[in-house]
Amino acid sequence: MEDHGSPALRRLIEKLPDAVLETHARLGDATAVVDRARILAVLLLLRDDAQLRFEMLVDVTAVDLLPLVPRFEVVYHLYSVAKNHRVRIKARVPEESPAIASCNAMYASANWMEREVWDMYGIRFEGHPDLRRLLLYEEFVGHPLRKDYPKERRQPLVGPEN
Amino acid sequence: MAEPYFPAEPLRSEDDFERDLHTEHQILNMGPSHPATHGTVKFLIELDGENIVNLDIQVGYLHRGFEKECESGSWYQCIPYTDRLNYNSAILANIGFCLAVEKLLEIETPERCQWLRVLAGELSRIADHLTRCGAACLELQAMTPFLYGIEARELAWDQMEILCGARVTSNYVRIGGVKHDMAPGFAESCREFVARTRSLLKDFDDVVTSNRIFVDRLRGTGVISREDCLKYAVTGPILRSTGEPLDLRKQEPYLVYDQIDFDVPIGEVGDNYDRYLVCVEEMHQSLRIVEQCVAKLAALGPGPVNVFDPRVRWPAKGRVFNRMEELIQQFKSVTEGPRVPAGEGYAAIESANGELGFYLVSDGSAVPVKVRCRPPSLINLAPMAGMLKGALLADLIPTFDFINMVGGECDR
Numbered sequence: 001m002e003d004h005g006s007p008a009l010r011r012l013i014e015k016l017p018d019a020v021l022e023t024h025a026r027l028g029d030a031t032a033v034v035d036r037a038r039i040l041a042v043l044l045l046l047r048d049d050a051q052l053r054f055e056m057l058v059d060v061t062a063v064d065l066l067p068l069v070p071r072f073e074v075v076y077h078l079y080s081v082a083k084n085h086r087v088r089i090k091a092r093v094p095e096e097s098p099a100i101a102s103c104n105a106m107y108a109s110a111n112w113m114e115r116e117v118w119d120m121y122g123i124r125f126e127g128h129p130d131l132r133r134l135l136l137y138e139e140f141v142g143h144p145l146r147k148d149y150p151k152e153r154r155q156p157l158v159g160p161e162n
Numbered sequence: 163m164a165e166p167y168f169p170a171e172p173l174r175s176e177d178d179f180e181r182d183l184h185t186e187h188q189i190l191n192m193g194p195s196h197p198a199t200h201g202t203v204k205f206l207i208e209l210d211g212e213n214i215v216n217l218d219i220q221v222g223y224l225h226r227g228f229e230k231e232c233e234s235g236s237w238y239q240c241i242p243y244t245d246r247l248n249y250n251s252a253i254l255a256n257i258g259f260c261l262a263v264e265k266l267l268e269i270e271t272p273e274r275c276q277w278l279r280v281l282a283g284e285l286s287r288i289a290d291h292l293t294r295c296g297a298a299c300l301e302l303q304a305m306t307p308f309l310y311g312i313e314a315r316e317l318a319w320d321q322m323e324i325l326c327g328a329r330v331t332s333n334y335v336r337i338g339g340v341k342h343d344m345a346p347g348f349a350e351s352c353r354e355f356v357a358r359t360r361s362l363l364k365d366f367d368d369v370v371t372s373n374r375i376f377v378d379r380l381r382g383t384g385v386i387s388r389e390d391c392l393k394y395a396v397t398g399p400i401l402r403s404t405g406e407p408l409d410l411r412k413q414e415p416y417l418v419y420d421q422i423d424f425d426v427p428i429g430e431v432g433d434n435y436d437r438y439l440v441c442v443e444e445m446h447q448s449l450r451i452v453e454q455c456v457a458k459l460a461a462l463g464p465g466p467v468n469v470f471d472p473r474v475r476w477p478a479k480g481r482v483f484n485r486m487e488e489l490i491q492q493f494k495s496v497t498e499g500p501r502v503p504a505g506e507g508y509a510a511i512e513s514a515n516g517e518l519g520f521y522l523v524s525d526g527s528a529v530p531v532k533v534r535c536r537p538p539s540l541i542n543l544a545p546m547a548g549m550l551k552g553a554l555l556a557d558l559i560p561t562f563d564f565i566n567m568v569g570g571e572c573d574r
Contacts, residue, residue, distance in 0.1 A: 027265055027507045055392040058510075059536040063523050075521065077508055077536070081392060081406065084413055088508065109395035112544045120229075135222035135573055144230055151227075151234055 006030035008052055008078075008087035015045055031088040039074075039091050040101050046078055046087065047106060054078040054087065057107035060114055062093075062121045066147040070094040072123055076103075093123055102128035120145035187215055190555075194223045198301045198559050201569025203543075205558065212554050217547040221540065221572055228574035232533035236499025237263055237337060240533055245331035247535060248571040250293045251286035253279075253322075254513040255535075255571070256335035261416060262509035262520035263337045266502050267473065274459065275339045275467040276417045281352075281455035282325060282334055283417075283511075284448040288359065289318040290514035290566075291441045291448075298438070298563035299370060302379050307369045314362040317355050324348050337500065338475060339468030349456045356449050363445060371442070380435035384549050384561030387432060394545040398516025398538055399444065400565065403429035403436035410512040421458075424451050437564040474500045499528045506532075515539055515566055539572040 001017070003010035004025035012020050012032055019038035024031050034042045046054040059077040072093040079086050093100055102125035104110045114125040115134035122143035125131060133140065139158040142149050193204040202223035208216035228247065232240040244255040257279050264271065271279075296311025319329040325344055326334035334341050370376050386396070388404040401408055409426040411419040427443035429436025468475055476495050477488040504526035510519035516538035523532035542565050550558055 026505055027268070029506070029508055031506075056395045058395050058517065059508075059519060059521065059534070061521060061532075061534045061536075063532045065531070075534075077519070077521065079517075081408055086508075088506075107395070108390075108393040109541060109544065112540065116540075133222075135225040137222070144227065145233075151230055 004030060006085075006087065007083075008032075008046065008054070008085065011049055011052055012042065012045065015049075016041060029088055030086070031090065033090045033092065036074075036091040036093055036100055039089075040103060040106070042089060043076070043078075043103050043106055046089070051083075052080060053082045054080045056081060057103070057109050057113075058086075060110055060117060062117045062123055062145075064121060064145065064147045072098060072121060074100055074117065074123060098122055099124040099126055101126050102131075104128055119143070122146065192558075194220075199562065200297055201567060201572070203567060203569065203572070207555065207558075209555060212556075214550050214553055214555060214558065217550055217558075219543060219547060221543065224569040224573040226574065228535065229533055233530055236528050237502055237530060238499050240530065241335065241337075242331070242333050244535075245333050246570050247537070247574065248290070248513065248515065248518075248539065248568045249330055250568060251283075251290035251514045252331050253282045253286040253334055254290075254511060255518060256333065257283055257417075258509065258511045258513065258518045259520050259533075259535075260335045260337050261511065262507055262522050263502060265507040265509050266505055266522060266524055267337070267471070267500075268503075269338055269469050269471055269474070271339055271469055272466045273418070274343070274462050274465040277455050277459050277462065278340050278344065278467060279335060280417050280419065280422070281452060281459070282322070282332075282340075284451045284455070285318050285321050285325075287514045288445050288448045288452075289315045289322075291445050292318070294514075294563065294566040295366070295370075295438060295441055298560055299376070301559050301563055302376060304370065304373075304376065307366050310362050310366045310369070314359045314366075317358055317362075321348075321352055321355050324351055336468065336474075338471055339466075343464070343467050344459070349460055352452060352456050356453055359449060360446075363442065367442065371439075377435060379556075380433065380438060380560055380564075382431075382433050382435075383553065383557040384434045384437075384546075384564065385432055386545060386549050390545060390548065391432070394541070396516065396542050396545060398512070398514070398542065399437050399440045400432075400542055401516070402426065403440045404432035405430055410510055410517060414510070416509075416511060422451055422454055424448075434560045434564045441564075501526065501528050502530070510536070513538060515568070515571070516542060518571075535571075535574060537571045537574060539567045539569075543567045543572060 001013045009023050009030050019035045019042055020032050022033040046052050056079045058079045061075050063073045070092040074091045076089040117123050118131050119133040119136050188209045190207040190209055193199045194202040204220040206218040228243055244259045245252040247255045292311045292315040296308045300308035323329050326332045388406050391401045405428050407426045407428050424447045427440050429440050477491055481488040482492045502524040504524055506523045508521045510517050519536035521534040525531050
C-alpha cells in the first residue's frame with residue numbers, strides 16, 4: 001500500500017494496515033478506501049492521532065455506482081485546522097445490507113449529514129440517535145438520489161384529509 | 163368574614179410560589195413561513211415560559227433536487243443551478259463548481275480570468291454580508307440601517323449587472339473561464355461603488371454598532387465555542403467570531419488570493435455581536451480586494467479570459483462556418499457538452515457563509531455521476547439548537563440572522 005506522501009495515509013497504513021483496502025492521491029486529494037466494518041476505528045485514529053488531528057468532519061455523502069458491486073460508497077471528507085491538511089475516506093457499502101456505523105458520537109457534524117445520506121440513498125447509519133429524513137418528508141417513498149429512482153416519478157400528495 | 167390565607171409552611175424560596183401551580187411546557191411552531199425566517203425553515207420550539215427548552219429545526223422546504231437535476235444534464239447545465247443555491251452570492255457558487263470541474267479536467271485558467279473571478283466573487287460576498295447585517299437590523303425592528311444596507315447591496319448588484327448582464331442569478335463563470343471580459347467603463351464604476359459603499363457602511367456603523375438596543379440584543383446571545391464549531395464543522399464568520407482565523411482564502415489560497423493583500427478579522431467570544439463585527443470588517447476587506455482587482459486588471463491589459471482547450475471551449479465562429487472539423491466539434495459541444503475524465507475531486511472555496519465545497523465524480527462521460535454540494539448554510543445551522551438551549555425566545559431571531567441560513571443552499 002502506498003501513502004503517496006500524505007501523512008494521513010501513512011499513519012493509517014502504519015496503524016491500521018488491515019483496515020485500508022486501497023489508497024490513491026489523484027488530483028492531489030489523498031484518499032483511502034477502508035473496510036466498512038472498521039470505519040469508526042479509522043475515523044477515531046484520524047481525529048485523535050497527535051500527528052493528524054482531523055478535528056473537522058467536513059462532509060459526509062454517498063455515491064451510487066449502480067452497475068458496480070458493491071453499489072454504494074460512503075464518502076467522508078476531513079480537514080485538520082491545526083495541521084491544515086485534508087483526507088478523503090471512502091467505505092463501500094453493498095446493496096443487500098446498506099448500512100454503516102454512525103460516527104455521530106465522534107463528530108457532531110455527522111448528525112445531519114448522515115440523516116441526509118439516509119434520506120437520499122437509504123443507507124442506514126447504525127447507532128445514529130435520530131435517523132429521520134432531513135430534507136424530504138416522512139411520507140416520501142423511496143430514496144431519490146439512487147440511480148434507479150427515475151427523476152420524473154410522482155409522489156403521493158400528503159396533507160390533512162379534508 | 164373569610165379567613166386570610168397563610169401558607170402552612172413559610173415560603174423558603176421563589177420556587178415555592180409555583181409549588182402548587184399547574185405549569186407545563188408549551189410547544190410553539192415557528193415557520194415554515196414566518197417573516198423572521200427569511201427562507202423557509204420550521205422551528206419546533208419547546209418553551210418554559212419564555213425560555214427555550216428544546217429546539218427542533220426542520221429544513222427541506224426548499225428542496226428542489228439540485229443533485230438529481232445535475233446528475234441528469236451536462237456539466238455545463240449544472241452552472242445555472244449553482245446560481246440558485248445561495249442566491250445572495252450566486253457567483254461564489256459558480257466559482258466553486260467550476261473550480262471543481264477544472265480540477266477534474268486539470269486545466270488552469272488564464273490570469274485575467276482569475277482576477278475577474280475574484281473581483282466578481284468579492285462583490286457577491288459584499289452583497290451577501292450586507293443582506294445578512296441589513297436583514298438582522300430589520301428583524302430587530304431597525305428599518306433605517308436595513309435601507310442603508312440594501313442601498314449598498316443594490317449598488318453591488320448594479321456592478322454585477324454591468325459585469326455580466328444579470329443582477330442576482332448571474333451565471334457568469336464558465337468551465338475554463340468566464341462568460342466575457344468586463345465592459346468598458348466597469349473599472350470606473352467599480353471605483354465609485356467602493357467609495358459610495360464605504361460611506362454607506364459608515365452610516366450603517368454610526369446607526370447600529372454602538373446602538374444600545376442593538377448591542378443588548380446581540381451581545382452574549384447565541385454563543386458558541388471554538389471547540390463546538392470544530393465538532394460541528396462550522397466554518398465562515400461564525401467560526402472566525404470565536405477567534406479561529408480559518409479562512410480558505412488564506413489557508414488554501416485558490417485563484418490569485420495569494421497575491422492579494424487582505425486581513426482576516428476574528429472575534430473573541432463567538433456571540434452574535436462578534437459575528438456582526440466580523441461581517442462588517444470582512445466587507446471592508448472585500449472592498450480592499452475589489453480595489454486591488456480593478457488596479458491589477460488595468461495593469462494586466464487585454465488578454466484571454468478563457469482557456470484554449472477544445473474540450474470545454476467552442477471553436478471560433480469563423481472556423482465553424484468554414485471548416486468541417488470545427489463544425490463537428492461545435493455540434494458535439496452544443497448537443498453533448500464537455501466530457502470530463504473519469505475520477506473524483508473535491509474543491510472548496512470560502513463562500514460568504516463558510517466552506518462551500520463541491521465533490522464531483524465522473525465516469526468519463528458528458529453527464530456527471532455525482533455533484534455533491536457541501537452547503538455551509540445547512541452545516542452551520544445544525545448547532546443552533548445547542549446555542550439556544552435555555553435562551554430567551556427573542557434571542558432566536560438575531561442568532562438565526564447571523565447564522566445566515568439561505569434556504570436555497572441549505573435545502574438544495
